[in-house]
Amino acid sequence: MYLLKWLNDLGRYFLLLGRTFRKPESRSMYYKAFISDLDLLGLNSLALVTVISVFVGAVVTIQTAFNLDDPLVPDYYVAIATRESIILEFSPTIVSLILAGKVGSNIASTLGSMRVSEQIDALEVMGVNPASYLIAPKVLALVFFNPILIIISMFLGVLGGYFASMGGVMTVSDYVYGLTVDFVPYHITYALIKSFVFAFLIVTISAYYGFFVKGGAIEVGINSTKAVVSSSVAIIVSNYMLTNLLLV
């Protein structure tokens, strides 16, 4: 029974994607929506990403230094570990999980409210494809902006580690030297590929739960929670699959 419901949801999700990526009725209206979503979903997340990245970068550095406190391990290894943790996992995955909470609930509750207040029906009666007009600009906005957020997060995470090194866990020169040792540029590509995929999952899964809300305010809340949980699970699972595919 549960499997049937899951398959039904999956089928409806792909049908919604089919409706979402259709030719827009008016390029200028979609462009306006794209710019507005870029601000709402992307730029508005910048402050949160900044604070989290700086502090997590600093904490990762301190914890790594604490665990590698061995005379046989050079101090600059701490910087290597910090860099790799941030580039490979923290920035693309953990930041995306945090965005799944912030952006995902926003999308699901906005679309859910529009559904229960008949605004989506109003678009449909006008002849507008509501899935395309409401979801496609959001997908484009986050797929475009999430990699930028992730790059900023990487830089700020490493900067946080730098501040931690200034606090005395290691010398600043060792930290800066460690950042350059054995650097693999492909890891950045890997992180960016993940950020594209995660952005797509966050928006489309959240939009699915918002778009098909039935009922009133309580159902909007329930579906917002489902959106965050489902997009987080999708990120975790796809993270494993992408890592297997791209790194192994």
Next chain:
Amino acid sequence: MIEVNFIHKAFGDKEILKGIDATFFQGKTNLIIGQSGSGKTVFLKSLVGLHEIDQGEIIYDDRALGALNNRERKALRTEMGMVFQGNALFDSLTIEENVTFALSMFSDMSLSERRDRADFCLQRVNLPNVHKQFPSELSGGMQKRVAIARAISMNPKYLFCDEPNSGLDPKTAIVIDRLLQEITQEFDITTVINTHDMNSVIEIGDHIIFIKDGTKAWQGTGEQILNTDNPEIVDFVYSSRLFQKIRENM
């Protein structure tokens, strides 16, 4: 003109519409009346294609809704305007943007032409000077008028209204009713209004269809409804003390 032939609609095992036939005439205010839960809203939403019907057909001036492809259906929808029960105004857009939304999507009008059209539509519903306000800043009656202005912005051939008076005081309700009737006659629109408000029925009912339990139980005009002996209509129309008194004095 809209012709409805024997339409059925069910949700799961529950059949809501059980073979309704109806005709809605151009230039007339066509009313669908009935008790709450009788299937009025499902009927109206089936008419505009928000619900796919299970059986029967809906014909818009020789165009069968079910036989239209996506492109043709979209074209037909640009000829429709709809006023929803809760207004369904886009709350992130200003009043002017709400009224010009469909024009921005589908027409080649310039910004100034769209603004002129918004001016005209808002003037027509007696709402000047609200262009830059947001829906949440207006009263219920004003929001209803904006919803009507948005519905007529594309010069529709068909206008649908779902409970346009719900939540309005009697005086404002009459203003909205008269506005809908004036617009219908002025622009020669086929207007279909869902209501259970007897004041509306008497005020603007050119052609009335009474629905009970998903079937058409009666049809006639605003005058005929007061004189009919149909027991279901009598039960519905004269359910309030006011109308019972009116009947006693007739």
